[in-house]
Amino acid sequence: MLDIHKRTGYLFLGVMLAQVILVSAQVQTKSGTRALQAVMFELFSRVEAGTASMVRGSRDVWGNYFALRGVRAENETLRRQLGELEVKFQQEHALAVRSGQLQALLELKTKSELPTLSALVIAGNPDPQMRTVTIDRGSSDGVQADMAVIAPGGIVGRIIAPVGRRASRVQLLVDSTAAAGALIERTRAGGLVVGLDANPPLRMDMVSNLADVKPGDSVVASGIDGIYPKGYAIGKVEKSERGGGLYLAITVRPGVDFSSLEEVLVVLVPATPAVKEEPAK
Amino acid sequence: MKTIVIVGVLSASVALQSSLLGLRVGGNLAVNLVLVAVVFLGLLYGPVTGMLAGTVGGLAQDTIAGGIIGIGGLSKTLVGFLVGVLGAQFNLTSTVPRLVMFVAATFAHELMFALLHAIVDRKAIALKLSVTLVQALVNGLVGVAAFLVVEKGPEAAQRRRSSRASFSKRRY
Numbered sequence: 001m002l003d004i005h006k007r008t009g010y011l012f013l014g015v016m017l018a019q020v021i022l023v024s025a026q027v028q029t030k031s032g033t034r035a036l037q038a039v040m041f042e043l044f045s046r047v048e049a050g051t052a053s054m055v056r057g058s059r060d061v062w063g064n065y066f067a068l069r070g071v072r073a074e075n076e077t078l079r080r081q082l083g084e085l086e087v088k089f090q091q092e093h094a095l096a097v098r099s100g101q102l103q104a105l106l107e108l109k110t111k112s113e114l115p116t117l118s119a120l121v122i123a124g125n126p127d128p129q130m131r132t133v134t135i136d137r138g139s140s141d142g143v144q145a146d147m148a149v150i151a152p153g154g155i156v157g158r159i160i161a162p163v164g165r166r167a168s169r170v171q172l173l174v175d176s177t178a179a180a181g182a183l184i185e186r187t188r189a190g191g192l193v194v195g196l197d198a199n200p201p202l203r204m205d206m207v208s209n210l211a212d213v214k215p216g217d218s219v220v221a222s223g224i225d226g227i228y229p230k231g232y233a234i235g236k237v238e239k240s241e242r243g244g245g246l247y248l249a250i251t252v253r254p255g256v257d258f259s260s261l262e263e264v265l266v267v268l269v270p271a272t273p274a275v276k277e278e279p280a281k
Numbered sequence: 282m283k284t285i286v287i288v289g290v291l292s293a294s295v296a297l298q299s300s301l302l303g304l305r306v307g308g309n310l311a312v313n314l315v316l317v318a319v320v321f322l323g324l325l326y327g328p329v330t331g332m333l334a335g336t337v338g339g340l341a342q343d344t345i346a347g348g349i350i351g352i353g354g355l356s357k358t359l360v361g362f363l364v365g366v367l368g369a370q371f372n373l374t375s376t377v378p379r380l381v382m383f384v385a386a387t388f389a390h391e392l393m394f395a396l397l398h399a400i401v402d403r404k405a406i407a408l409k410l411s412v413t414l415v416q417a418l419v420n421g422l423v424g425v426a427a428f429l430v431v432e433k434g435p436e437a438a439q440r441r442r443s444s445r446a447s448f449s450k451r452r453y
Contacts, residue, residue: 008329015336016355023351023401051300123299130346138417150451160347169347195408
């Protein structure tokens with residue numbers, strides 16, 4: 001009996017120690033994708049894709065039996081079209097605002113639309129501290145790390161490494177470690193939108209106390225981060241108060257409903273970092 | 282048979298947690314099915330199974346989450362082991378003690394998880410009491426329901442079958 005207890009104790013200590021070593025090894029890693037994580041993500045993304053299609057399939061079967069079939073299909077098509085139109089509207093709106101300011105100074109350059117790729121959200125994240133979702137598009141579709149992901153309501157987030165062959169993970173803008181260069185559309189006051197674990201889940205930092213910011217003002221991407229396309233909607237200012245220091249305390253209500261993400265668009269433009277890393281000599 | 286049950290329960294909980302409930306990213310997650318599965322297995326089979334289920338379930342959850350692999354594993358290993366030890370020491374076969382165990386296990390897990398994150402990220406501990414309380418209660422209800430299904434389910438099905446058989450005999 002004592003022997004069994006001893007063995008259990010040793011096993012417990014061994015398992016705990018192994019995991020402590022595992023965590024330590026990862027914390028000490030400087031940067032880059034961990035091989036273990038990449039392989040496991042690739043494997044689990046297949047399982048997640050399978051489960052998601054099963055869930056979606058059974059939901060569709062249920063819906064098609066009990067709802068009006070034609071109306072449902074038509075509704076789906078119209079919703080998709082509306083989503084596409086809203087994205088197009090965003091693009092046109094962003095271009096119009098930019099062109100209005102630049103027209104006086106520069107000759108207008110014709111800009112082509114951003115190349116995008118539609119993707120389905122196949123899984124969320126079981127860890128409440130990490131606000132990410134998994135989508136069914138990966139490196140085989142041209143998806144790369146740091147590409148922007150958008151939805152009809154505005155910016156969703158960015159692709160993070162590791163990117164699987166047929167799946168990738170999107171860090172949502174509301175994640176507490178996410179950030180995006182942003183500006184107030186009305187006054188062009190620039191700042192930084194960061195995610196936080198609160199309601200509303202976005203905060204705009206680095207906006208001077210002297211700037212004119214009112215509740216209801218639209219917040220759009222400034223494009224300064226080299227990831228998110230300039231002029232795309234982020235959300236609306238919910239509250240703007242004088243901060244303790246030099247900056248305003250601004251909370252932003254996102255334009256995207258992050259609790260019901262189903263379809264998104266990946267902007268197939270690789271990120272252009274503002275500061276390029278010099279190779280080590 | 283035991284291994285199949287353990288693997289089945291863990292796989293189902295991980296798949297369900299990421300596929301169905303994981304989509305609720307806007308708000309906080311109201312239930313941790315993997316933790317429920319670990320506590321369930323710990324109470325059912327004892328400390329070694331609880332510990333190993335915690336390790337496997339936690340590591341799987343960490344891997345899917347994309348964060349540091351091992352934090353969830355460590356928390357769930359400890360919780361699975363402690364639940365197993367307490368389950369073996371005390372009589373936890375009725376509903377209320379089990380509910381208390383699920384609630385306490387959720388608090389212990391969330392505290393350890395937040396503590397490890399704080400150490401690794403070098404930040405202050407971020408543990409929201411109200412959110413944890415809700416999760417603990419939901420976890421408790423799900424866990425107790427799972428026990429009821431496992432324990433009373435076959436009995437109820439048997440009773441229904443026998444009542445149907447007697448009914449058909451009376452009729453014909």
